[in-house]
Amino acid sequence: MKKQKAQEINKVPLYDSNGKKASTLELDKDVFTGEVNKSLLYQVTIMYRANQRRGTASTKTRGEVAGAGKKPWRQKGTGRARVGSIRNPVWRGGGIAFGPRPRDFRYTLPKKMKKSAFISSLNAKVKSKTFLAIEDIYLEEPKTKRISKILAGLRIKMKERVLLLVKKIDRNLFLASRNIKTLTLKKVEEATALDVLSSTHLVMTKEALASLKKGKESK
Numbered sequence: 001m002k003k004q005k006a007q008e009i010n011k012v013p014l015y016d017s018n019g020k021k022a023s024t025l026e027l028d029k030d031v032f033t034g035e036v037n038k039s040l041l042y043q044v045t046i047m048y049r050a051n052q053r054r055g056t057a058s059t060k061t062r063g064e065v066a067g068a069g070k071k072p073w074r075q076k077g078t079g080r081a082r083v084g085s086i087r088n089p090v091w092r093g094g095g096i097a098f099g100p101r102p103r104d105f106r107y108t109l110p111k112k113m114k115k116s117a118f119i120s121s122l123n124a125k126v127k128s129k130t131f132l133a134i135e136d137i138y139l140e141e142p143k144t145k146r147i148s149k150i151l152a153g154l155r156i157k158m159k160e161r162v163l164l165l166v167k168k169i170d171r172n173l174f175l176a177s178r179n180i181k182t183l184t185l186k187k188v189e190e191a192t193a194l195d196v197l198s199s200t201h202l203v204m205t206k207e208a209l210a211s212l213k214k215g216k217e218s219k
Contacts, residue, residue: 019153062095142175
């Protein structure tokens with residue numbers, strides 16, 4: 001049973017640029033093993049999201065807010081509570097105690113972990129049947145209608161998020177795809193596990209899949 005499942009995972013339909021099934025493509029068994037490391041995907045996802053944080057949230061302390069440093073009234077004899085400064089955090093308009101300050105949330109994980117997570121994300125797409133392989137995408141003119149027609153041929157709705165991974169990005173393909181908000185075009189060596197998991201459908205060209213066999217999926 002395991003061998004049969006592995007064979008099913010390693011074979012996917014190969015579509016042409018018109019969205020028609022051209023043949024069956026056998027995936028690399030060393031890359032598409034069918035194993036999905038959920039724990040690793042979680043760690044890598046948290047890292048990528050943390051690296052996207054700007055960390056610009058900031059509040060002023062009592063030393064930074066406007067206001068004089070003079071004592072509002074004398075210490076004793078007024079019947080009121082003692083106060084040393086109007087910039088006291090207790091007062092309205094005073095400084096903020098323990099508020100957020102600008103900080104860097106970035107951190108990194110070993111390259112092997114990121115590579116393994118990327119491979120796991122690809123296997124997850126194949127298992128969920130949201131992985132599509134296409135022979136090649138060649139555009140004579142930078143027409144968005146052409147890209148839309150290809151996605152429609154692959155039975156992908158325009159509202160669904162699509163990640164298109166290619167080996168090389170030419171000018172016509174870049175110009176034609178940038179007008180589709182739900183489409184993300186990337187080189188296969190620049191894509192991450194978060195890019196794959198964030199998409200509804202993953203579309204890869206045959207040439208991009210061939211580059212995975214050579215171990216060029218550096219993250």
